[in-house]
Amino acid sequence: MPDVIRAADVRVRLGQSLVVRGVDLTLSDGEAVAVMGANGSGKSTLVRALVGILPIESGTVDIFGARLVPSGRGLPWHRTGYVPQRVSAAGGVPATALEVVTSGLLYRGRLRPPRNAHALALDALDEVGLAGRAGSSVRALSGGQQQRVLIARALVRRPDLLLLDEPVAGVDRPSQVAFARTLAALVERRVTVLIVLHELGTFAPLIGRTVVLRHGVVVHDGPPLPPARGHDAPDHVHLHPYVDVPGGRDVRALTEPNLGSQQ
Numbered sequence: 104m105p106d107v108i109r110a111a112d113v114r115v116r117l118g119q120s121l122v123v124r125g126v127d128l129t130l131s132d133g134e135a136v137a138v139m140g141a142n143g144s145g146k147s148t149l150v151r152a153l154v155g156i157l158p159i160e161s162g163t164v165d166i167f168g169a170r171l172v173p174s175g176r177g178l179p180w181h182r183t184g185y186v187p188q189r190v191s192a193a194g195g196v197p198a199t200a201l202e203v204v205t206s207g208l209l210y211r212g213r214l215r216p217p218r219n220a221h222a223l224a225l226d227a228l229d230e231v232g233l234a235g236r237a238g239s240s241v242r243a244l245s246g247g248q249q250q251r252v253l254i255a256r257a258l259v260r261r262p263d264l265l266l267l268d269e270p271v272a273g274v275d276r277p278s279q280v281a282f283a284r285t286l287a288a289l290v291e292r293r294v295t296v297l298i299v300l301h302e303l304g305t306f307a308p309l310i311g312r313t314v315v316l317r318h319g320v321v322v323h324d325g326p327p328l329p330p331a332r333g334h335d336a337p338d339h340v341h342l343h344p345y346v347d348v349p350g351g352r353d354v355r356a357l358t359e360p361n362l363g364s365q366q
Contacts, residue, residue, distance in 0.1 A: 105168035107132055107264055107295040108153065113162035115145075115152045115319075122148045124319040125162070130264075133293035135286075137300045137310045137327070145319035146299045147188055147268050153297075154178060154185050154266060166264070180210040184257030186250075188268035188299070200244065200252045201237040204228055207256035227255040230288070232281040247278030254282060258289075265289060267298045271305075279305055303327060 108130040115123035123145045130136055138146045151157045153164055155171055155178050164171040171177045184207075204224040208216040217223070228234045231251040241249055254270060271279045283305040290296060290309050303310055307327065315323035 105165070106130060107134075107167060108297065109163075109165040110153065111163050113149070113152060113164060114160045115148050115157055116160045117148065117157075121160070122319050123152065123159075126316075126319070126321055128153075128314060128321075128324075130295055130297060133290075133295060134311060135290050135296040135298070135309050136312045136314060137298050137303060137306065138314050138316065139300055139302075140316035143318075144316040146316055148319075149316065150266055150268050150297065150299055151187075154183070181260060182263045184260060184262035184265040186254050186257045186265075186267040186270050188272065198241055199238050200228060200233060200241055200255075201225070203241055203252050204255045204259050207259040210260075223259050223261075224255075227259040228252070230258055230285050231255045232284075245275060245278075247274035250274050251278055251282060254285065258285075262294065264295045265297070267296070269299050269301070272301070283309070 106129050108128060110126060110128040113123055113126045113128070114121060126145075126149060128149075138149065140146050148157060152159050153166075153171075166177075167179055167182060169177055169179060201221070201224050204227050205216055205220050207227075208220050208223065225234055225237060228237050231254050233248060233251055233255065236244065236248065241252055244252065250270060254267070257265060257267075271282060286296065286298075286306060287309055296309075298306065298310075300306065303313075310327055312325065313323065313327045314321055315328070
């Protein structure tokens with residue numbers, strides 16, 4: 104079987120700055136891999152490029168053996184789930200948690216969900232521990248619960264590949280624990296997982312490999328590294344200052360056009 108993800112010499116430019124610099128990345132079937140690094144290291148930019156949201160300047164990306172073209176076409180969304188970073192589930196239109204999750208079944212121009220959409224959406228909400236809030240307005244949910252709704256929206260297609268961009272950043276502890284349980288069940292089912300994290304935290308038992316970026320370059324690809332002293336404390340708040348890309352401007356200005364802080 105081909106690799107689930109095979110990225111070769113991927114470069115991504117935002118504005119005048121080269122944010123991802125010749126990254127090679129391979130994920131095999133059933134792997135759980137964390138992409139880590141300080142703010143501005145290129146983590147979110149890399150993941151967004153892998154799902155075609157950002158165009159790559161050069162290099163190649165193959166998903167399930169199919170080449171992703173620069174415009175983003177070619178990604179098999181029916182087998183792929185993606186959870187972006189810090190996006191509110193509420194949006195501008197009142198909707199229930201069930202309705203938001205059901206929207207995950209609309210892709211590739213599909214205008215109507217399948218007949219079993221209601222059951223699939225309830226199952227996805229149950230996976231993240233929110234089946235009891237299916238009829239609740241997402242505006243009435245906490246930030247952590249809204250993030251779990253977005254994770255359920257990615258799971259509703261029962262993907263073989265799940266990419267998550269800091270899914271627990273800024274969410275409450277119960278939501279973090281609930282999602283760790285969800286991810287453990289997915290890993291058990293051999294779903295391939297690529298997750299952007301600052302720290303492994305509750306996900307440490309699930310992650311078999313970490314890829315660490317610095318200034319858009321892979322500086323470690325192998326077994327998880329132990330946390331720096333103090334970073335493993337339960338009350339540690341993980342914050343990094345933004346750093347400059349050598350020869351470029353402050354990456355914060357280049358990677359926060361509309362969606363808030365991107366790494």
